[in-house]
Amino acid sequence: MALTTAALLFITFIPFTLAAAAPSFSIDYKNNSFLKDGEPFRYISGSVHYSRIPRVYWKDRLLKMYMAGLNAVQTYVPWNFHEPIPGVYNFTGDGDLSYFLQLCKDIGLLVILRPGPYICAEWDMGGLPAWLLKKKDIVLRSTDPDYLAAVDGWMGKLLPLVKSYLYQNGGPIITVQVENEYGSYFACDFNYLRHLVKLFRSHLGDEVVLFSTDGAAPGFLKCGALQGVYATVDFGPGGNVTAAFETQRQVEPRGPLVNSEFYTGWLDHWGEPHSVTSTKILIKSLTEILDLGANVNLYMFIGGTNFAYWNGANTPFAPQPTSYDYDAPLTEAGDLTEKYFAIRDVIKKYRKLPDGIVPPSTPKFAYGPVKMKKLQTVSESLDILSISGPVRSPYPLTFIQLDQVFGFMLYQTALPAGCVTPTPLSSPLNGVHDRAYVSVDGVAVGILERDKTISINITGKAGSRLDVLVENMGRVNYGKYINDFKGLVSNLTLGNKTLGNWTVYSLSIDEVVKAGLLWDSRPHRKHGKVVVPPPPIPPTSPPIVLSPPTFYGGTFQIPDHIPDLPQDTYIRFPNWRKGQVWINGVNVGRYWPSRGPQVTLFVPACLLSTSAPNNITVLELESAPCSDDQCVVEFTDVPVINGTIQYQKPFTRNPVHMYSRV
Numbered sequence: 001m002a003l004t005t006a007a008l009l010f011i012t013f014i015p016f017t018l019a020a021a022a023p024s025f026s027i028d029y030k031n032n033s034f035l036k037d038g039e040p041f042r043y044i045s046g047s048v049h050y051s052r053i054p055r056v057y058w059k060d061r062l063l064k065m066y067m068a069g070l071n072a073v074q075t076y077v078p079w080n081f082h083e084p085i086p087g088v089y090n091f092t093g094d095g096d097l098s099y100f101l102q103l104c105k106d107i108g109l110l111v112i113l114r115p116g117p118y119i120c121a122e123w124d125m126g127g128l129p130a131w132l133l134k135k136k137d138i139v140l141r142s143t144d145p146d147y148l149a150a151v152d153g154w155m156g157k158l159l160p161l162v163k164s165y166l167y168q169n170g171g172p173i174i175t176v177q178v179e180n181e182y183g184s185y186f187a188c189d190f191n192y193l194r195h196l197v198k199l200f201r202s203h204l205g206d207e208v209v210l211f212s213t214d215g216a217a218p219g220f221l222k223c224g225a226l227q228g229v230y231a232t233v234d235f236g237p238g239g240n241v242t243a244a245f246e247t248q249r250q251v252e253p254r255g256p257l258v259n260s261e262f263y264t265g266w267l268d269h270w271g272e273p274h275s276v277t278s279t280k281i282l283i284k285s286l287t288e289i290l291d292l293g294a295n296v297n298l299y300m301f302i303g304g305t306n307f308a309y310w311n312g313a314n315t316p317f318a319p320q321p322t323s324y325d326y327d328a329p330l331t332e333a334g335d336l337t338e339k340y341f342a343i344r345d346v347i348k349k350y351r352k353l354p355d356g357i358v359p360p361s362t363p364k365f366a367y368g369p370v371k372m373k374k375l376q377t378v379s380e381s382l383d384i385l386s387i388s389g390p391v392r393s394p395y396p397l398t399f400i401q402l403d404q405v406f407g408f409m410l411y412q413t414a415l416p417a418g419c420v421t422p423t424p425l426s427s428p429l430n431g432v433h434d435r436a437y438v439s440v441d442g443v444a445v446g447i448l449e450r451d452k453t454i455s456i457n458i459t460g461k462a463g464s465r466l467d468v469l470v471e472n473m474g475r476v477n478y479g480k481y482i483n484d485f486k487g488l489v490s491n492l493t494l495g496n497k498t499l500g501n502w503t504v505y506s507l508s509i510d511e512v513v514k515a516g517l518l519w520d521s522r523p524h525r526k527h528g529k530v531v532v533p534p535p536p537i538p539p540t541s542p543p544i545v546l547s548p549p550t551f552y553g554g555t556f557q558i559p560d561h562i563p564d565l566p567q568d569t570y571i572r573f574p575n576w577r578k579g580q581v582w583i584n585g586v587n588v589g590r591y592w593p594s595r596g597p598q599v600t601l602f603v604p605a606c607l608l609s610t611s612a613p614n615n616i617t618v619l620e621l622e623s624a625p626c627s628d629d630q631c632v633v634e635f636t637d638v639p640v641i642n643g644t645i646q647y648q649k650p651f652t653r654n655p656v657h658m659y660s661r662v
């Protein structure tokens with residue numbers, strides 16, 4: 001069949017117009033900048049982690065970022081959030097990445113995507129799924145074949161989804177990060193990075209700008225930078241901006257200057273003072289960065305919340321609290337701060353701010369005190385809590401050996417001999433990961449804690465029941481100890497004897513709380529109490545009365561005479577010590593006011609119901625103020641994340657150290 005000249009012209013014309021109109025994003029090495037659709041482009045971006053914000057609030061937070069003058073956002077993709085079980089993927093609800101990317105696009109924000117596979121992020125195990133530890137000696141973040149096979153599987157699912165949202169395909173994603181601060185990791189396995197680059201290219205194509213991020217010191221870039229991946233740096237305010245970018249220039253002599261993590265604040269740990277970053281210093285450094293024509297991402301622009309068990313930890317073992325507020329320009333709850341407006345005022349000197357009004361902070365409501373009632377202890381509820389039933393084992397098994405990822409496991413045995421005088425119950429190899437609540441015949445006798453308390457004294461008769469409830473407080477997310485096994489990872493000894501003959505209960509507490517099964521009142525045994533010094537033992541604190549880990553429940557109604565309820569709120573725990581809280585079966589996170597600095601937990605309105613009584617379930621691990629059934633939790637409208645702390649421990653990774661040139 002012969003084509004007419006007109007048809008031929010038409011056919012050749014179409015590809016030409018498409019090519020001319022096709023969106024493009026690249027690096028202009030000649031002019032040291034990015035090129036967007038052929039024009040010089042600079043981003044002023046902010047970090048927001050969708051996994052730390054309820055989906056219903058994504059739009060509000062993104063709009064506030066847009067109205068601050070940002071033209072891009074940066075987010076991590078936490079692998080363990082999306083692949084909870086090998087080969088089982090979840091991109092729904094708060095994990096609906098496509099919806100998040102579409103919202104960014106609709107609002108007018110470009111996206112800098114950081115899909116890992118490792119992300120750090122103060123997130124459990126740096127985003128790596130704990131099931132990788134099924135292979136006991138796996139070398140994470142390396143060319144270990146089992147690790148790579150898992151990465152290939154995950155990226156084979158994630159990257160095709162991402163591809164349609166790339167800028168050149170009409171989506172918002174302008175750049176994609178490979179790995180994360182790999183230069184800070186001991187392995188320095190270039191073949192691993194090369195494998196990732198090949199994998200990313202095979203799924204995303206050759207056009208997308210791939211980049212790496214490392215601390216702004218030559219030592220970090222040595223193992224972090226790789227040919228074919230644009231090297232960027234990260235550093236906080238208060239240092240020498242020119243000097244920091246010179247580090248990037250040593251690896252990338254030409255191309256745009258990029259600070260991929262400019263710290264607006266910093267993370268917290270339980271037992272350390274709340275981190276605060278001065279707005280004045282932040283603004284000064286931000287101005288210097290923008291004056292240099294550099295690209296910048298403010299980490300975090302909104303931190304959000306480590307709901308449930310998602311927080312990570314640093315070493316020596318220091319888990320992060322539930323709040324990931326980060327002292328960012330938008331608070332954990334998305335509220336506007338003085339820092340927000342100060343940043344906006346800087347940005348407007350460099351970019352036209354969008355028209356329109358800044359969305360206001362969401363209103364908060366103080367629902368007041370709610371009376372709590374004792375339900376039952378963990379040890380009393382094993383038949384309900386341990387869906388899979390107990391496993392007998394001569395020596396302790398770890399969480400992952402029983403296919404449990406988060407939460408709590410109970411280890412039970414009998415005292416092999418009488419301990420008439422106080423006898424040390426010890427973890428000689430510091431193998432309590434991470435905190436163990438110990439009771440003898442149902443009486444709480446003490447707490448073992450990783451890197452802090454490896455021995456307590458107990459007494460008891462031969463054959464008495466020893467219950468050791470072990471809490472996973474969040475997996476290490478940074479450094480060389482990310483292979484963080486949980487549970488009793490080594491033997492316990494009593495005196496000089498290794499304890500054996502364990503009965504180990506994997507516990508499905510979240511499922512059971514969600515199903516409301518703890519609320520059936522059953523006759524509970526009366527438990528004795530014993531006075532023991534609190535661990536750790538600050539010299540000035542009075543002794544506390546420990547109780548075995550126990551569930552409490554309470555309900556409250558949203559008042560119906562007040563318009564616009566439910567609203568966001570914060571829950572506090574007056575005179576409670578440490579535990580976990582669920583609202584209507586949803587795990588809101590860990591509370592630990594007795595250590596601090598976080599005192600209140602953010603409870604978003606979307607968890608609350610106006611049509612049915614709202615159910616609060618608390619698992620108190622140490623001691624509840626409920627001796628006369630007078631205990632309450634309280635909903636307030638003011639967050640407290642900077643409360644007093646019980647003690648401080650040295651910790652060296654901070655923005656200044658990250659920044660300073662050695």
Ligand SMILES: *[C@@H]1O[C@H](CO)[C@@H](O)[C@H](O)[C@H]1NC(C)=O
Pocket residue numbers: 031033040041293
């Ligand atoms: C180089 O970049 C600057 C600012 O980024 C821009 O003003 C200038 O037009 C660019 N020059 C060329 C030749 O693209």
Ligand SMILES: *[C@@H]1O[C@H](CO)[C@@H](O)[C@H](O)[C@H]1NC(C)=O
Pocket residue numbers: 081090091092093094095
């Ligand atoms: C998927 O992930 C979301 C967000 O974590 C969670 O709320 C939801 O329950 C998960 N769905 C399934 C089927 O596991």
Ligand SMILES: *[C@@H]1O[C@H](CO)[C@@H](O)[C@H](O)[C@H]1NC(C)=O
Pocket residue numbers: 240241242243246
């Ligand atoms: C910052 O670093 C640059 C380059 O290393 C140097 O020339 C300059 O003197 C430094 N500025 C200050 C205030 O130390």
Ligand SMILES: *[C@@H]1O[C@H](CO)[C@@H](O)[C@H](O)[C@H]1NC(C)=O
Pocket residue numbers: 422423424455456457
């Ligand atoms: C245990 O008891 C022994 C003897 O009473 C005492 O010396 C030791 O300090 C105690 N250890 C702890 C951890 O309380």
Ligand SMILES: *[C@@H]1O[C@H](CO)[C@@H](O)[C@H](O)[C@H]1NC(C)=O
Pocket residue numbers: 395396489490491498
């Ligand atoms: C516990 O001790 C036994 C006997 O010494 C040993 O075989 C076993 O490997 C130890 N288990 C752990 C987890 O250390």
Ligand SMILES: *[C@@H]1O[C@H](CO)[C@@H](O)[C@H](O)[C@H]1NC(C)=O
Pocket residue numbers: 495496
């Ligand atoms: C173990 O402890 C018992 C009682 O405290 C003591 O008699 C015995 O000598 C100890 N054995 C060893 C090997 O230390």
Ligand SMILES: *[C@@H]1O[C@H](CO)[C@@H](O)[C@H](O)[C@H]1NC(C)=O
Pocket residue numbers: 394416498499500501
């Ligand atoms: C386990 O119990 C058996 C009999 O009850 C006993 O012979 C054995 O020594 C115990 N093992 C350990 C490690 O305590």
Ligand SMILES: *[C@@H]1O[C@H](CO)[C@@H](O)[C@H](O)[C@H]1NC(C)=O
Pocket residue numbers: 516519584608609612613614615
């Ligand atoms: C609270 O629990 C009760 C009893 O299980 C249930 O009927 C009610 O629907 C729950 N409330 C909410 C808001 O889920």
Ligand SMILES: *[C@@H]1O[C@H](CO)[C@@H](O)[C@H](O)[C@H]1NC(C)=O
Pocket residue numbers: 642643
């Ligand atoms: C805690 O933060 C609040 C609100 O920013 C502030 O008013 C208060 O002074 C702070 N308290 C401490 C002890 O830093």
